[in-house]
Amino acid sequence: MAVSAVSRKTPLRRVRNIGIMAHIDAGKTTTTERILLYTGLTHKLGEVHDGNAVMDWMAQERERGITITSAATTVFWGGTGASKNGKGGGRQEGLHTRIPEQHRINIIDTPGHVDFTVEVERSLRVLDGSIALFDSVAGVEPQSETVWRQADKYNVPRIAFVNKMDRIGADFYKAVGTMIDRLGANAVPVQLPIGAEGEFQGIVDLVEMKAVVYLDDLGAEWQETEIPADMQELASEYREKLMDAVADQDEELMMLYLEGEEIDPEQIRTAIRKATLNIQMTPVFVGSAFKNKGVQPLLDGVVDYLPSPLDVPPIQGVGPDGETITREADENGPLAALSFKVQSDPHVGKLTYMRVYSGTLKSGSYVYNTTKGKRERIGRLLQLHANSREQRDEVYAGELVAAIGLSDTGTGDTLVAENEERIVLEEMIFPEPVISQAIEPKTKADQEKLSVALQRLAEEDPTFRVHGDEETGQTIIDGMGELHLEIIVDRLLREFRVDANIGKPQVAYRETIRKRVENVEGRFVRQTGGRGQYGHAVVNIDHNDEGNYAFENKIVGGVIPREYIPSVDKGIQSALDDGAIAGFPVVDVKFELVDGSYHDVDSNEMAFFIAGSMAAKEAIKRANPVLLEPIMDVEVVMPEEFMGDVMGDLSARRGQIQGMDSRGGGQVIRAMVPLSEMFGYATTVRSKTQGRATFTMQFDHYAEVPKSIAAELAERG
Known part of the structure; x- marks a missing residue:
């Protein structure tokens, strides 16, 4: 594999690391395909509905028409140019009138389906800027809100x-209005559409105050013209809104604007x-990516308005002594590099995707994983283009790059040079899975293959977990949803040949x-x-409003020696795996270690571990334990005539209706519904609406x- 032209150097100010984020079906993959076409990377259109899109390279993605992995x-891209015959493009020399230099754009195509939110989260962690895509009919949809919040974070x-x-x-x-109302975004059009639906012909550029009309289906032939007469008033109104939004960024611009002077478009773009x-x-x-309209100006927008790595604050990490570096x-x-994704590849084995924040990463070099405390060797470095790759030195x-040869590096790990200062970059935090299923191979001979495959898939995806159930001996898999x-x-069947x-x-x-209990003893x-065992711990338990587990040592006077305190803490935590009602994990509790005693000869770490566990179990029993269930935010979009049936069904599932709305000719119901009631909902809602409803759930x-359901679960537990 020869080193390609991709390894040429582009100054940092001309680099853009971007993601494309949106709700499912807003057209992310199609937009990316068009970007590949206009930048000359592909010469044939890939369509999602034909199942041959370049960016959707997993077999399941091509079949389902949704993007799963980033x-x-x-x-x-060297900018949209215009020649006398009206042809535009990214690579025709002599046409790049406004963006004279090639810019390198690294794109991550992220999934919009809510079960794959983790992919979006980890992409945003390593990006500098993003294109947020919206469907012109639906405007802001549930997943649009989720990814917008992630981008804000x-x-x-x-x-x-x-x-x-x-x-x-x-x-x-209307779509812009939903961005303002539902996202709280200061959404300011820099373009307006000329026509809509079948009459959509082009765009009005509010910076240049010109119109661009497309002359062919490929979007390659277009003409720059005056703004149509019937749109001039609207264009002036929106140009004024744009100027109001940016005038306070630049004093000189504000003065020119207030005085009604002509303003150079370049000055507006800078603001x-x-x-x-x-x-x-x-x-x-x-625009319409599918109809090849508006994609080149969008690429210009990436160059004009999104940050280079020099425009974002420097990355921060923690040094060996806890200092900020x-x-x-x-x-x-x-x-300093951060691994943001691990993927197993049928040809080269484990691929580790990373962002290099500082320094230079060399093929064949040794690096130090500061998160795991391990030395690793970079085998090869690959520049990625969806499903093809080119080698880099x-x-x-x-x-952004993918490395081969890193056996111990996982998602969120930091890599530094072997002989340089140790730094750990801020780790990625992923949501806990909400659904689990038992899994077993169809033939006993595949048991070993299944274990290896599941382990590999868990390495790739931090929200997918695998564990054994000690009581039943079953293998359990946990994830973010049924899909x-x-x-x-x-994937087990396709990639690992395990049925x-x-x-x-x-x-x-x-x-x-639900209640605080004090002075609960655990005595072991x-x-x-001969030598015995002695551990004695006294604890208080309380609900932890801040969430998760907290432990506070309130021992005074050395009634328990300091070296045994961590063992009590670990013992308490072990007791939380098995709750008092039905054996489910215990969450949101705070323990205080307030008293205890020890024996000079018989006390040891294990004795205090057991004492801590005994005290915790007894404390939980006395503290009015309750069972919790995951509640899902469900949104159903359907024609109006089915609203009654859908609402009745959601109420029967213990759903609480949060609100109703209309969107793009359909009706929207939002409800909070327990996850346990939502299994098989896709089939039910289809039959109740003649297949005309769609729903999302997170x-x-x-x-x-x-109480009635808790009692039933307790009996089963």
């Missing part, structure tokens, strides 16, 4: 693209860029307590002649289980 690709500047303007019911202005990078506004673009985006600085600060586990089972049976989905119930004494919170 495929990464690199493209080069990581302070990712974004531009918006209102897609599918060719669809029946397309409404650009828009500044506001976008500061996350004070989201520039909104418009900053790493600038400098290829000559010390190496070196990768520089600000770039998540369905695809895992599918498996799975049990009925089980809900991940939890237990907690075994004296049978975990929202845990809530107390009604």
Whole structure:
């Protein structure tokens, strides 16, 4: 595999690391396919509904038409140019009138299905900017809100693209309104559509105050013209809104604007860029990726308004003594790289995707994994283009790459050069799985293969867990939803040739307590002649409003020696695995170790571990334990005539209706429904609405289980 032209050097200011994020079916993969076409990386259109999209490279993705894993690709863009015959493109020399230099754009195509939220989360962690895609008919949808919140969490500047303007019911202005109302975004159009649905012909550029009309289906032939007469008033109104939004970014611009002077478009772009990078506004673009309209100007927007690695704050990490260390985006600085994804590949084995934040990563070099405390060797470095790859000798600060040869490095691990200062970058935190199923191979001979395959899949996906049930001897898999586990089972068969049976989905119930109890003893004494065992701990238990587990040592006067305190803590934590009601894990509790005693000869760590566990079990029993169940945020979109049936069904499932709305000609019901009541809902809602409803569901919170159901679960437990 020869080193390709992709390894050429692009200055950091001309690098963009971006993601494309949206609700399922908003057109992410199609938009990416068009980007590949116009930047010259592909010469044939890949369509999601034909099952041959380049970015959707897993077999299940091509079959289902949804994107599951974040495929990464690199493209080069030199700007949209216009020649006399009206042809535009990214690679025709002499046409790049405004963006004269090639920019390197590293794109991660992220899934929009809620079961794969973790993929979006870890992509956003290593990106600098993002394109937020919206369907022009539906506007903001549930997953749009989820990914928007994730982007807010990581302070990712974004531009918006209102897609599918060719669809029946397309409404650009309503879609922008939903961004403002539902996301709280300062969404400011920088373009307006000319026409809609079958009449969608082009766009009005509010920065240049020109119109671009497309002359062919491929989007390659277009003409720059004056704004149509019937749109001039609307264009002036939206140009004014744009100027209002950016004028305070630049004093000189504000003065020119207030005085009614002519303003250079470049000055406006600079102000828009500044506001976008500061996350004070989201520039909104418009088009139809499927009809090849508006994609090249969107690429210009990526270059114009999204950050380079130099525009984002330097990455921070923790040094050996807990001090904060900053790493600038400098290829000559010390190496700091973050692994954000692990994938098993049928040809090369384990692929570790990483972002190099600082320094230079070299093929064949030794690195130190500061998260695991292990030395690793980089085998080869690969530049990725969805499902094809090209070899690199070196990768520089600000770039994304996949490495072969890292056996111990997992998602969220930090890599530094062997002989340089140790630093651990901020780790990634992933949500806990909410659903579990028993799994077994169809033939006993496949048991070993199944274990290896499941372990490998768990390495790739931090929200997929595998564990054994000690009582039944079964292997249990945990995930984020039915589709998540369905695809895992599918991959076992396709990639690992293991045919498996799975049990009925089980809900991940939890237990907690409702009252404070003090001075609960755990005493473990075994004296049978010779050296015995002695551990004695006294604890208080309380509900922890901040969530999760907390332990506080309140021992005074050395009644328990300091070296035994961690053993008590570990013993308490071991007791939390098996709750008092039905044996589910106990959450949101706080323990205080307040008293105890020890024996000079017989006390040891194991004795205090057991004493801690005994005290915790007794404390939980006395503290009014209750059962918790996962509650899902469900949104159903359907024609109005089915609303009564759908609402009745949701109420019968113990659902609490949160609100109703209309969207894109359909009605929307939002409800909070226990996960245990949602199994098989897809089939039910289809039959109740003649197949015309769609629904999304995501975990929202845990809530107390009604007493009658808790009693039933306790009997089973």
